[in-house]
Amino acid sequence: MEPQKDDQLGPWLALFCVPKLSLRRSLALLKNFKTPAAVLSANSSKLKECGVSPEARKAIHEYQNQCAANIIAQRVSQSLNWCQQAEDHHIIHFEHDDYPVALKEIAQPPLLLFVMGAPRLLNRPQLAMVGSRSPSFDGKQLAKKFAAEIGHLGLMVTSGLAIGVDGESHRGALDAGFPTVTVMATGIDQIYPKQHVALAQQIRQRGALVTEFPLGQGPRAHSFPQRNRIISGLSLGVLVVEAAIKSGSLITARYALEQNREVFAIPGSIHNPLARGCHRLIRDGAKLVECGQDISDELSLQLTLPLENVADPVVEQCYPEGAVYQQVLEKMGFDPVPMDALVERTELMVTELSAVLTQLTLQGKVEHTERGFVRVFTPEANC
Known part of the structure; x- marks a missing residue:
């Protein structure tokens, strides 16, 4: 089976595999260094200043020098081998398209997720x-x-x-x-x-x-x-x-x-x-x-807007739930759009957008496909 094709997975997985490095510390390091690769290439003194434990610093140093017995490399290899064992084995890192947008909103989002299934x-x-x-x-x-x-x-x-x-x-x-x-x-x-x-x-x-x-x-x-x-x-x-x-x-x-x-x-x-x-x-x-x-x-x-907030009464006839529904449909178009792209286009909170999409799906105006959400063509779509 072909390996999972994701050029960014390696650094994220390596950071995840550093021993004695908590999620809280990892997130703080990412805030400081910006990328997992930058964290993993930092010198020991800089990592010490950031509160990284001696065991973690030693493991990162060995990883930088490609030591044969390095624990980070061993764990990365084990995880990648698991990922290649079945088509429904996935490792989803924070910047992957499939990483749940909703999780990015919480205080301590996981660096990555192991997934079996879809x-x-x-x-x-x-x-x-x-x-x-x-x-x-x-x-x-x-x-x-x-x-x-x-x-x-x-x-x-x-x-x-x-x-x-x-x-x-x-x-x-x-x-x-x-x-x-x-x-x-x-x-x-x-x-x-x-x-x-x-x-x-x-x-x-x-x-x-x-x-x-x-x-x-x-x-x-x-x-x-x-x-x-x-x-x-x-x-x-x-x-x-x-x-x-x-x-x-x-x-x-x-x-x-x-x-x-x-x-x-x-x-x-x-x-x-x-x-x-x-x-x-x-x-x-x-x-x-x-x-x-x-x-x-x-x-x-939570999403229904007061009637007086809707400027055009014709829009209200087509979308009785409010202008936010029209906004989502207009930003969507008739080609599949991933969830994170819709969040960026509409500037809605993911919780709000998810609820809107649920209602539009129930009304038959939107479908969810493998490539994202797509608008369904209906006569009223021209309203």
Whole structure:
């Protein structure tokens, strides 16, 4: 199989593989040096001034001198070998066209993502679904029901593959015929939990498995909350299906708020301890939802402009949702346009643009293809 053709991947992957170099430090170095290649070619004294650890400096020095036993080169080689093992193995770095635009907005975006499946799905409008690892019978049914409804409304379900609400949400989407995305808290080659190996394979075939963690890394306690920021970061909002007061899913909800995403919660019985986390979220301002349409309506309402803001009443007849919809269609044209290009053209936040594209897709005015979003020709397109 031909190797992945990406001239920029090497430096990004090498920076990712530097031992004892945290993501926070890597991002700070990139802010200072501008490119991964510049970081990797910096002298040891300059790196020391930037707070780089002795072990990391030693590894970079050995990498610069092409030492045979250099750990960075070994890790890079291992990752590239994995990438070449199957056509659906991908490594997506920060500047790659398939890197999710939404993730670039969060405080600490991953340097790169390992993906099994279809990376283009990562730029589709998504809704995160999270909740208890030990849900009630009703909780399991609600997760499946909402996942199917959300798919029919044009949103893709994103979750974390855990036992409980995560798994039921993925199954609900797949059973209804929709793709789904799993964000893993392990290396891409370490499916966890083992009970979900078969489910992960289905997701890989019809959606995507994603992780920021290196090959071979198993489950670690700190990795799960770290993973949760990506689940919320990829999404327009987070739906908490069923959660106890100390549920880890509330961490995802907190990340969503920090990332300016919407938080939704399903209420339950006051006698159900697994509803208390949702009730607290609702008291704190989360949107109470009873069906998938509630979520779609809320995301659309954010973008609806007051009628007086629309200058031309003829435009309003063609696009009753407001001028922002006309703007997106005009910037799109009838050739496929990638998500990041649309963000640049429209100057909209990715969350706003994703919601607009969802509504236009439902109305049959826009289609999503492998090359990007394309305007559908209709008689009213000439309005």
